Amino acid sequence: MSDIDSLLHEDRRFAPDPDFAAQAVAGSELYDRAKADRLGFWADQARELLHWSTPFTQTLDWNNAPFARWFADGRLNVSYNCLDRHVEAGQGDRVAIHWEGEPGDSRSLTYAELTAEVKRAANALTSLGVRHGDRVAIYLPMIPEAVVAMLAVARLGAVHSVVFGGFSAESLRSRIDDANAKVVITADGGWRKGKVFPLKPAVDAALADGKTSVESVLVVKRGENVVDWTDGRDRWWHDELAAAAAEHEAQPFEAENPLFILYTSGTTGKPKGILHTSGGYLTQAAFTHKAVFDLKPETDVFWCTADVGWVTGHSYVVYGPLANGATQVMYEGTPDTPHPGRWWELIEKYKVSILYTAPTAIRTFMKLGREHPQKFDLSSLRVLGSVGEPINPEAWIWYRDIIGGGKTPVVDTWWQTETGAIMVSALPGVTTTKPGSAQVPLPGISVDVLDENAKPVGLGSGGLLVVTEPWPAMLRGIWGDPERFIETYWEKFDFEGSPNRRMYLAGDGARLDEDGDVWVLGRVDDVMNVSGHRLSTMEIESALVSHPIVAEAAVVGASDENTGQAVVAFVILRAKQAEAQTSEEASAILRAWVAEQIGAIARPRQILIVSELPKTRSGKIMRRLLRDVAEGREIGDTTTLADTSVMSVITDTLK
Numbered sequence: 001m002s003d004i005d006s007l008l009h010e011d012r013r014f015a016p017d018p019d020f021a022a023q024a025v026a027g028s029e030l031y032d033r034a035k036a037d038r039l040g041f042w043a044d045q046a047r048e049l050l051h052w053s054t055p056f057t058q059t060l061d062w063n064n065a066p067f068a069r070w071f072a073d074g075r076l077n078v079s080y081n082c083l084d085r086h087v088e089a090g091q092g093d094r095v096a097i098h099w100e101g102e103p104g105d106s107r108s109l110t111y112a113e114l115t116a117e118v119k120r121a122a123n124a125l126t127s128l129g130v131r132h133g134d135r136v137a138i139y140l141p142m143i144p145e146a147v148v149a150m151l152a153v154a155r156l157g158a159v160h161s162v163v164f165g166g167f168s169a170e171s172l173r174s175r176i177d178d179a180n181a182k183v184v185i186t187a188d189g190g191w192r193k194g195k196v197f198p199l200k201p202a203v204d205a206a207l208a209d210g211k212t213s214v215e216s217v218l219v220v221k222r223g224e225n226v227v228d229w230t231d232g233r234d235r236w237w238h239d240e241l242a243a244a245a246a247e248h249e250a251q252p253f254e255a256e257n258p259l260f261i262l263y264t265s266g267t268t269g270k271p272k273g274i275l276h277t278s279g280g281y282l283t284q285a286a287f288t289h290k291a292v293f294d295l296k297p298e299t300d301v302f303w304c305t306a307d308v309g310w311v312t313g314h315s316y317v318v319y320g321p322l323a324n325g326a327t328q329v330m331y332e333g334t335p336d337t338p339h340p341g342r343w344w345e346l347i348e349k350y351k352v353s354i355l356y357t358a359p360t361a362i363r364t365f366m367k368l369g370r371e372h373p374q375k376f377d378l379s380s381l382r383v384l385g386s387v388g389e390p391i392n393p394e395a396w397i398w399y400r401d402i403i404g405g406g407k408t409p410v411v412d413t414w415w416q417t418e419t420g421a422i423m424v425s426a427l428p429g430v431t432t433t434k435p436g437s438a439q440v441p442l443p444g445i446s447v448d449v450l451d452e453n454a455k456p457v458g459l460g461s462g463g464l465l466v467v468t469e470p471w472p473a474m475l476r477g478i479w480g481d482p483e484r485f486i487e488t489y490w491e492k493f494d495f496e497g498s499p500n501r502r503m504y505l506a507g508d509g510a511r512l513d514e515d516g517d518v519w520v521l522g523r524v525d526d527v528m529n530v531s532g533h534r535l536s537t538m539e540i541e542s543a544l545v546s547h548p549i550v551a552e553a554a555v556v557g558a559s560d561e562n563t564g565q566a567v568v569a570f571v572i573l574r575a576k577q578a579e580a581q582t583s584e585e586a587s588a589i590l591r592a593w594v595a596e597q598i599g600a601i602a603r604p605r606q607i608l609i610v611s612e613l614p615k616t617r618s619g620k621i622m623r624r625l626l627r628d629v630a631e632g633r634e635i636g637d638t639t640t641l642a643d644t645s646v647m648s649v650i651t652d653t654l655k
């Protein structure tokens with residue numbers, strides 16, 4: 001067995017519990033139906049799960065591949081589907097969101113209350129001039145207003161661009177500018193780790209030079225921070241909502257009406273604005289939320305721990321759960337504040353039955369020790385999900401045993417910002433689960449693993465993960481950049497003469513095991529995955545070289561037992577600085593600089609000040625060798641370096 005085989009070999013299997021299977025939402029017939037008629041299967045889901053003001057007659061138009069149109073002649077309102085229709089069906093009193101603030105304040109909103117708030121917010125946005133197709137940037141903490149804001153924008157047929165609250169003013173600004181946002185919705189602050197972090201100052205900084213498309217800033221009062229105020233531009237959310245009319249009738253829009261833009265890191269320095277539209281996206285978000293988590297909306301309490309600033313928050317805090325009329329928990333703060341059992345306390349308090357979180361969180365809890373979860377009653381849990389990065393089998397088993405009481409199915413779900421919704425996952429009650437593997441494509445989804453020549457690798461081998469058929473929640477493009485969309489995802493496996501046989505390149509390496517199950521190995525491009533967050537090496541390198549003391553920089557993702565990968569930067573200082581500053585000083589300045597330029601999530605774990613970087617004769621930096629240094633391994637093959645002595649210079653400096 002090769003190293004990689006033994007690493008990925010896993011003998012433990014967990015067959016579905018017969019009692020669970022008997023009650024399960026999903027059954028194996030879903031696979032049969034989708035196999036027999038893939039498009040018919042998705043059309044069924046779209047009709048069953050959503051309300052269409054005008055029913056569609058065509059399921060997929062792929063003639064202009066890779067620009068797909070799903071359910072294109074149908075019309076619907078996404079916000080109506082997530083709100084009003086549940087109230088009209090008599091479920092207005094069901095709790096939509098049990099929200100818990102970090103300091104312990106809480107608020108439960110029923111579907112009727114959430115609908116009423118979204119109607120007022122939609123009227124308030126209308127009076128600020130927001131119309132169909134306009135872009136609205138949302139930069140908020142995890143508070144109910146974030147959900148209200150997203151649904152109010154969607155209700156108007158406008159497009160939201162949520163920017164994670166941990167991103168810097170600089171990152172916010174580039175996203176506002178790229179999308180030409182008309183309005184920004186923010187807050188005076190939010191709670192994190194026992195303190196209020198500011199948000200409004202970053203908005204002020206992003207708009208400071210006045211050269212902006214933004215006309216109004218709506219500010220939610222949350223943190224009681226004192227904020228600077230620009231008259232004529234800034235308005236309090238609560239004032240505007242109080243002044244707005246209570247009634248708002250949702251108008252239907254085309255199924256392909258843009259719903260949101262969400263920026264994510266790619267291989268270049270500039271983040272890509274991933275565009276999602278309405279009907280197909282909502283269909284797959286709702287279907288996957290129901291089938292993958294075995295959702296019973298009348299009795300379950302769902303909790304997805306992701307921030308709405310990421311795609312997981314879009315699809316499994318907002319659109320999936322609300323389209324399905326589910327009850328969910330939303331939590332503002334960090335898992336360990338004010339005590340390390342905070343999450344488990346919330347599960348006990350709200351009797352959470354389905355938990356969806358990331359491996360990095362699970363590994364952190366493993367380190368903290370089982371005594372914390374064991375203080376609480378977690379017996380309400382019946383399904384556990386994982387997302388964002390590969391889950392190591394030990395963490396998977398710990399999750400099932402310690403959190404799930406040794407009985408809950410664990411589903412490892414593979415997908416991306418671009419795919420919009422879950423693509424590869426076990427189905428609880430149907431699939432025999434296998435720790436560490438994302439396992440099988442969902443019904444209606446087709447994936448494969450190909451070698452460089454577009455040949456399927458077959459069982460037992462590794463290659464590039466591709467999606468071989470269009471899917472409803474697929475990205476419809478990169479905002480303002482159709483060329484980059486085609487180049488990034490669709491050109492590598494483009495079959496000449498049959499344009500509609502294009503395949504989607506995910507950017508992940510994967511392996512099929514002897515059963516045909518998918519093991520996702522991680523990115524094959526210059527994208528890093530730190531605690532389940534996507535970061536680009538290029539973006540961090542550009543931030544570093546924009547600092548006056550830096551001459552050159554190279555960034556790698558080094559494996560890290562807590563965060564999966566960690567950012568490690570190698571920096572050459574300008575000659576004068578190298579004399580004036582110690583390496584420790586320079587490194588501290590630059591770590592802070594990256595956090596300020598991009599956001600705290602991008603702050604390098606380590607900055608190593610070196611005098612040389614390993615380059616090939618054509619001048620390309622050999623990151624593989626730097627990764628060896630960062631991970632403390634023996635340095636690999638250096639024969640292709642322009643100067644083979646460079647690596648010993650680097651390791652000597654670092655000693």
Ligand code: PRX
Nearest residue numbers: 387388389390412413414415416417520534
């Ligand atoms: O590398 C894969 C990893 O996360 C990337 C997508 O990141 P993002 O667009 O931020 O979306 C994250 C949440 C959907 C993928 O290219 N990834 C995501 N889920 C898994 C995963 N890697 C392994 N196993 C997973 N379950």
